[in-house]
Amino acid sequence: MTKKSIGVLTIGQSPRVDITPSIQHVLGKTVEIVEVGGLDRIREEDLYSITPDKGEVTYISKLRNGQSIKMGKSKLLPLLQAELNELEERVSVVIMLCTGDFPTIRSNRPMIYPDKIVSNIVQSLLRTGKLGLVVPLEEQRNTLIQKWKLKGVEYCVEVASPYENSDISGAAKKLKNQGAELIVLDCMGYDETHKKAAIEGSGLPILLPRTLIARIVAEYVG
Incomplete structure (x- = not known):
């Protein structure tokens, strides 16, 4: 049986080993999860660059090392868009792994927004x-x-x-x-x-x- 590929876009770093197993359990073995994160290409020493400005909409996510990180929305959006553009070439539908709102994100595939x-x-x-x-x-x-x-x-x-x-x-x-x-x-x-x-x-x-x-x-x- 051919596996179906579902994209998962996390706002932090992938893989989200604390979340995707729950999703995989529900989807079953016939669905492959392809996961990317907005912070995947940022070096550890540069993570300060996404720190929220005062009064900015703030998100929180988990890094691969298990620590949590706060992110400013304005700095996060272009990172998410860049990752999504490449992810869409590999999957048929994408889950945004965040309950925040992202009205400026543009997608060519069906996009599942939890919020x-x-x-x-x-x-x-x-x-x-x-x-x-x-x-x-x-x-x-x-x-x-x-x-x-x-x-x-x-x-x-x-x-x-x-x-x-x-x-x-x-x-x-x-x-x-x-x-x-x-x-x-x-x-x-x-x-x-x-x-x-x-x-x-x-x-x-x-x-x-x-x-x-x-x-x-x-x-x-x-």
Whole structure:
């Protein structure tokens, strides 16, 4: 049986051994994942060049050495575009491995953006009420609320990084106490263990973007 090739574009360095195995498990053995990262061609001594400026939209990802890194969006976008241009020549569809919004990225292949898919699913599940968001960084609190902007929905946010020893359960419990009816772990870095902790802490429905996106892609390439 011929394998289908799916591209995965991470905002950090590839391979994302902490994420892609979850996606591969859902997609199955007949799908090959081709992975590249926005920081793949940047030397370690030059990583400071993508440090966020004051007030800039900030993302966080993991390096190959296991450490996390903060990145400024304006510096990251051209790096992602360059990697995507080459990746598209090798695959039929690409997953953006980040829940941020990237409206200026241009693609010639079908592009799966987790933020668009998750926000539409949330809108269908929660037409009115309060959405709880768990985010990795304090500096993302306001920018991520601006990203969501779902009509009729209120928001509450707690910070707990997937890349550190954070209290995901406690964050989810705080969101429930603030009136959240549904919680999104708003980063592709959160895994099944984090989801379990959030469920235990809140008893609420939890959306985990990495497995949600993988299941949709599995249907697409079916």
